[in-house]
Amino acid sequence: MNAPTHPDHLLPHLNLRAVPPALVDALKARFADRCSTALVVREQHGRDESSFTAPPPAAVVFAESTADVADAVKLAQAHQVPVIPFGVGTSLEGHLLAVQGGISIDVSRMNKVLSINAEDLTVTVQAGVTRKQLNEEVKSTGLFFPIDPGADATIGGMSATRASGTNAVRYGTMRENVLALEVVTASGDIIRTGTRAKKSSAGYDLTRLMVGSEGTLGVITEITVKLYPLPEAISAAICSFPSIEAAVRTTIQIIQLGVPIARVELIDSNTVRMVNAHSKLGLREEPMLLMEFHGSPNSVKEQAETVQEIAADLGGNAFEWASTPEERTRLWTARHNAYFAAIQSKPGCRAISTDTCVPISRLADCLLDSVKEADASGIPYFLVGHVGDGNFHFGYLIDPDKPEEREKAEALNHTLVTRALSLEGTCTGEHGVGLHKMDFLVTETGDGAVEMMRDIKRALDPSNIMNPGKIFTL
Secondary structure (H helix, E strand, O other): OOOOOOHHHOOOOOOOOOOOHHHHHHHHHHHHHHEEOOHHHHHHOOOOOOOOOOOOOOEEEEOOOHHHHHHHHHHHHHOOOOEEEEOOOOOOOOOOOOOOOOEEEEOOOOOOEEEEEHHHOEEEEEOOOEHHHHHHHHHHHOEEOOOOOOOOOEHHHHHHOOOOOOOHHHHOOHHHHEEEEEEEOOOOOEEEEEOOOOOOOOOOOHHHHHOOOOOOOOEEEEEEEEOEEOOOEEEEEEEEOOOHHHHHHHHHHHHHOOOOOOEEEEEOHHHHHHHHHHHOOOOOOOOEEEEEEEEOHHHHHHHHHHHHHHHHHOOOEEEEEEOOHHHHHHHHHHHHOHHHHHHHHOOOOEEEEEEEEOOHHHHHHHHHHHHHHHHHHOOOEEEEEEHHHOEEEEEEEEOOOOHHHHHHHHHHHHHHHHHHHHOOOEOOOOOOOOOOOHHHHHHHHOHHHHHHHHHHHHHHOOOOOEOOOOOOOO
């Protein structure tokens, strides 16, 4: 394996580049009070939800248009200074950290829904629109945008990290749902990729190249995504199980039988306990599946009955159904509050979050052994999973002032990812590579594939100013 776990490797490698005062002066002349060098603003834009720390960027530019982004990038390019795009800061693998210094371009003010094409089931938005805002603006059309990573992330950030989430088992990820992009390149040029057409064979698929590029090839400023009709009927359920194995094997049977379930999420008993304390709920403190069914009333009923039979055969009990929005919200509180509940369960801790994804037939093999190792380690953890597509997350709760805890958690992560790769899975199902998974990417794809990625990076960003130090080293 390429990913060592000794302490020297556990913190980000810093290679700070100088930011000349002339660049800051030029940015302030162009953007006035929309360019900030205040420490509190820079610190806010120099951290994400990862456990890593690094010095903040030298300045933050608040862009309000694609032209603003292009001008900021041109100025940075002229001074060979790194550029880091920023949405709302919810990434988990150190994507936002200024490990080579530079400036942050905040696109959160670029928050307009530009066009809703209900007849074609598409919508075009600026990069700073959040997923909740998007669904609020399109709900009157009877349509919705299904990608739900949990956090109220921006559509630009979700595109850059190729996000997915709880609905991916039915609706796919950002890879399947982004049709077209507007991107500011490393030279400050503005390009468009893709169209609103359902398919195309025109040239290289630059849209797919940019989706998941984590800001290393350009700054995404506009996105056209697919919409879906709101289901005629929605029903949700929770079901407790005597063991994680029973819950996982229930999931495997649901998928292998072709039940078109919209969501199927696993929460382990540790996490249920944390959520109960955090949200004042009374859920059974056992491994739990949270499920949601979309379709016509009859199809939802048939799906639910099939799933209930499968679960009952494997010891599932205490089914609780919900068909109104209020009831569904209550049931999903456990899943959406899991991260914050876990953080609050150990005051002052940081979570080393990781995720892997394996073929559905190998899910039990990967997950059950990883749970045994986490239990034996003595490190508090939480476990949640979009298990319908073989994706799950551990969050190891550590004291950031105790290096030995970080080392132990990273050793667990190393073993977990190694296992997933040996089962023909991936080192990250949805968090992205960022800083945390760079060495695992080499193990997963091979030196030749990573070198091809480097070639693309060098061709499109010869000065290496676009979010440098992420995905791979140059």
